Amino acid sequence: MPPRRVINIVNFIRYDEPRDPRLDLLEPVVRQMQLLREAGLPCTWLLQFDALVAGPCIDFLKKHLPENHEVGLWFEINRMHCEAAGVAFRGRDGLNWDYHARAALSVGYSPEDRTKLADTAVTRFSGILGHLPTVIAAWYIDAHTLARFSDRYDISAFAICRDQHGTDGYTLRGAPWTGAWFPSRRNTMIPAQTDAMRIETPVFRLLGPDPVHQYDLNLGEPAQQVMTLEPVYPHAGGNPDWVRRYLDHLCFSPALALAHAQAGQENSFGWPLMAAGYELQIAEFVRRRKAGLLDFECLGTTGEWFRGHYRDTPPQAAIALDDTIANGNRRSIWYSSHHYRINLLLEGDRLYLRDLHLFDENYSERYLTTRCDTVAARFDALPVLDGFGWSASTADRALGHWMTLDADGCESELRLSGNPAVRETLDGKMLDLEFPLQAHGPLRLHLEETGWRAALENGSLALVVRWPREVRTAFTSLREDRLHFSHAGFPYALKISAGKGHVTSGGFRLTANPDHGLGIRMD
Numbered sequence: 001m002p003p004r005r006v007i008n009i010v011n012f013i014r015y016d017e018p019r020d021p022r023l024d025l026l027e028p029v030v031r032q033m034q035l036l037r038e039a040g041l042p043c044t045w046l047l048q049f050d051a052l053v054a055g056p057c058i059d060f061l062k063k064h065l066p067e068n069h070e071v072g073l074w075f076e077i078n079r080m081h082c083e084a085a086g087v088a089f090r091g092r093d094g095l096n097w098d099y100h101a102r103a104a105l106s107v108g109y110s111p112e113d114r115t116k117l118a119d120t121a122v123t124r125f126s127g128i129l130g131h132l133p134t135v136i137a138a139w140y141i142d143a144h145t146l147a148r149f150s151d152r153y154d155i156s157a158f159a160i161c162r163d164q165h166g167t168d169g170y171t172l173r174g175a176p177w178t179g180a181w182f183p184s185r186r187n188t189m190i191p192a193q194t195d196a197m198r199i200e201t202p203v204f205r206l207l208g209p210d211p212v213h214q215y216d217l218n219l220g221e222p223a224q225q226v227m228t229l230e231p232v233y234p235h236a237g238g239n240p241d242w243v244r245r246y247l248d249h250l251c252f253s254p255a256l257a258l259a260h261a262q263a264g265q266e267n268s269f270g271w272p273l274m275a276a277g278y279e280l281q282i283a284e285f286v287r288r289r290k291a292g293l294l295d296f297e298c299l300g301t302t303g304e305w306f307r308g309h310y311r312d313t314p315p316q317a318a319i320a321l322d323d324t325i326a327n328g329n330r331r332s333i334w335y336s337s338h339h340y341r342i343n344l345l346l347e348g349d350r351l352y353l354r355d356l357h358l359f360d361e362n363y364s365e366r367y368l369t370t371r372c373d374t375v376a377a378r379f380d381a382l383p384v385l386d387g388f389g390w391s392a393s394t395a396d397r398a399l400g401h402w403m404t405l406d407a408d409g410c411e412s413e414l415r416l417s418g419n420p421a422v423r424e425t426l427d428g429k430m431l432d433l434e435f436p437l438q439a440h441g442p443l444r445l446h447l448e449e450t451g452w453r454a455a456l457e458n459g460s461l462a463l464v465v466r467w468p469r470e471v472r473t474a475f476t477s478l479r480e481d482r483l484h485f486s487h488a489g490f491p492y493a494l495k496i497s498a499g500k501g502h503v504t505s506g507g508f509r510l511t512a513n514p515d516h517g518l519g520i521r522m523d
Helices: 026-039 049-053 057-064 079-085 111-129 143-153 240-252 271-290 299-309
Strands: 004-013 043-047 069-074 135-137 157-160 164-167 170-173 203-205 258-263 316-320 330-336 340-347 350-358 377-380 382-386 399-405 411-413 421-424 431-435 443-448 451-456 460-466 475-479 482-487 490-498 500-504 507-511 518-521
Touching: 004 026, 004 135, 004 240, 004 299, 026 043, 026 057, 026 271, 043 049, 043 057, 043 135, 049 057, 049 069, 049 079, 049 111, 069 111, 069 299, 079 111, 111 143, 135 299, 143 157, 157 299, 203 258, 203 299, 240 258, 240 271, 240 316, 258 299, 330 431, 382 482, 382 490, 451 460, 451 490, 460 518, 475 500, 475 507, 507 518
Parallel strands: 004 043, 004 258, 043 069, 069 135, 135 157, 157 203, 170 377
Antiparallel strands: 164 170, 316 330, 330 340, 340 350, 350 382, 350 399, 399 411, 399 460, 421 431, 431 443, 443 451, 451 518, 460 507, 475 482, 482 490, 490 518, 500 507
16 A cells, blocks of 8 residues: 655644744734635644633634634643643743743643643633544643543544754654654653553654754754754745755655655744745645645544554654755665664765664653653653764764675775665565665665664675764663663663674674674564
């Protein structure tokens, strides 16, 4: 079955913006609605609690909402919300909304208070709009709260932020890069592996991150810049060339189950910053829809399709074999299943393993049962190789290097002679990659739900994983045929299914078996 290729336009609405009180927060909603109605495009509007119960936006939506639009909840916490739920607001004095993690995110409150906040939001929403919300999203929603929403209210779709480091104090690393998954009851970032641990509503990722560059922007710095589909960024979602390249990947690249992106913009940027980018994107969306290249639908509709077609999280891919930046020489291949995610980075004629994260439904997120008391927060999966978090700078990166070994065991890095051939298997679950090489080639990689394998046609293959010596990583040891790790106090191990491993001074080396290649089990 060919992949679905879907864009959900999602605009979320705040009642106030204390960082710039002069902003007109109704104008973006009015202008966005006008463009969307003229284009006939569906849209999901998400209201923060205060915008639901006060201010002009809710009345505007009631009056002007087309039949092919939907309204849901943007579940960031504010003072009005807390007062309605009988919960103490944890933001700064004098503010109705405070973006710090301990105030705005559900994890800033005890599990008991999260339940009160969830129930209050849904009750007030249904009282005002006459129906339950089908979509609930925020930069992050913890697994306890997701389970409450899904189990009690049968929500169709959730959405959380893309991977990022330090933006607004929030760090998210390791979940599926794009698409959707059924989360574990212990960790929103991790797809469940069993029925007992699965939350029945899928989680989607927000903002449409650049599949090549967003991952490792600002290596070694406290926070990352943003390179996403958001129209306010002139180098990305506000740039016609970048938008065209991004959408080409979404339309034409192998994707397995689902090629997905969220478009739209929150009203708290103000209309002047987003106007040009929003208008150019709507025009491009209309062209792509007319050509039959992309489906546009409400996020709730996509969520219902996803959970109607899949019981377990299906494998998904995001592949960019042309740089999203004109005249660039970087490309990227993302693959994820309900067991792991992996990323391969191509830079010029070099191929690297850039990211590898394990999904274990038993790994609990940090704030599952306790509240976050800090202005910043971290949400993650289990790193095997964290090419961002384990790197010191752009000149000193944590990467896996694909090598060939001579008779004396000396390493020589493999060089590409072109882009790989990428084949999706007929069952839509696996990717076969064949990388042409200047010598010893080709290099073949097989990515499947439970792990991956690699083989070199001529020569002895090795994967050498290195990181800066001063960086603390999750790797602890190699014993027999298993790589051992510990992250946030949680131990885990991976089986080397083909080949053998060696610990090095700055990482580890995996050497292929002459007959069976190199393989890692990720289940």
